[in-house]
Each structure stands twice: as C-alpha cells, then as structure tokens.
Amino acid sequence: EAQVTQNPRYLITVTGKKLTVTCSQNMNHEYMSWYRQDPGLGLRQIYYSMNVEVTDKGDVPEGYKVSRKEKRNFPLILESPSPNQTSLYFCASMRGFNEQFFGPGTRLTVL
C-alpha cells in the first residue's frame, strides 16, 4: 500500500531534550516536506526537499533541522525543543507537480 509513515504518532517531552520525528514514504517520490499545524494558523511549511541531499527552508524553519540521505526518509530534528514547538506535525511526499500525500501526523507536546 502506498503510504507515508511517521513515528512517533504522539510524543511528550521536556524543553531542551533533542528529539527526532521520522518520516518514510514507499512511493519513490522525489519531493518531501514537513508542516506544522497550529490552531488559527493552518498548515505552515517547515522544510522541504526536492531530492536526496537537497533541502530548503519553508516558511517557519527556525528551531528545526532536516536531512535527506535516502530518497524514502526525511527525518525532522529538534535539537533543543521549546514549548512553542508544541504542535501537530505532518510529513508529506509528492511526485513532480502532482498532489501531496500526507502522513498520519505526529502530535508533539514540549513541557
């Protein structure tokens, strides 16, 4: 089944404790992206990647890192999480200019 997976789905952590949210897709898509969703603000793009070893900042990249060492994986790294990064995170992938496929979401709480 074609899908985008994210792990973990839920995470509660404390300020400053490094964490990684994994994202993987099995559709051989070149493009992958991370979004955060906050009430009243909609989906905002954090980082995107057009292919292996190619990443670019989205609209809200501060406090996040990403890497794209393999085509299927695009992890999101929070080196020192802060409470303002409490949010619902979505990973997505896309081939060409076609529609994006979204993962199930990761709900992160930073205390």
Added chain:
Amino acid sequence: ILNVEQSPQSLHVQEGDSTNFTCSFPSSNFYALHWYRWETAKSPEALFVMTLNGDEKKKGRISATLNTKEGYSYLYIKGSQPEDSATYLCAPPGGSARQLTFGSGTQLTVLP
C-alpha cells in the same frame, strides 16, 4: 511569506445545498494550485492540482476552477452531504514551484 486568503472561514449549510469557497493568492509566478480536503482527526487528502489558467477539474459532486491572471480559485460542492463536512485547504506555490503555502482553510459543516 505568500499571502493566501480563503473565504469564508467557516460555513454551515443544509444537506442538499450547493456551496462554494474562494482561494485568493498573488497572481505572479504561478506553477500549480492544490486543493485538499481535511477531515477532523485525519490527514489532508488531495482533491485537485490545477496548473493552467481557466483550468476546471471535477471529482463527483466537487469541482474547481482557476483564474491565475486575477489570482483566485473557486471550489464548488453540488448537493452537499454530511460526509462533505471537512476543512478545505488551498495551496498555491510560494517562492518556488515546490514551496507550497497553505491557506487557513474553509471549515464546512453540512447539517442533516
């Protein structure tokens, strides 16, 4: 950051009513506009990807039109059903073809 506006923010309609929403965006450097449907507790799902001025797409009772010169897209739902209740998001491209900027969405509630 690209300014994307969707209107109305929320909408309540009766089952069987037809309705439409608007997505407005700057009209320059257009690549493709995406429409997504987002149900509560689920992930956004793609409805349409529109690339040409004058483009019209249809999927069942839902259709969309695109005007890149004036910077807007309309989404229409004919004969709304309770299962159409969701938030509808549009995403025109941002600074580059792949940097999608989402609007805040139109939340549709269809009352039985």
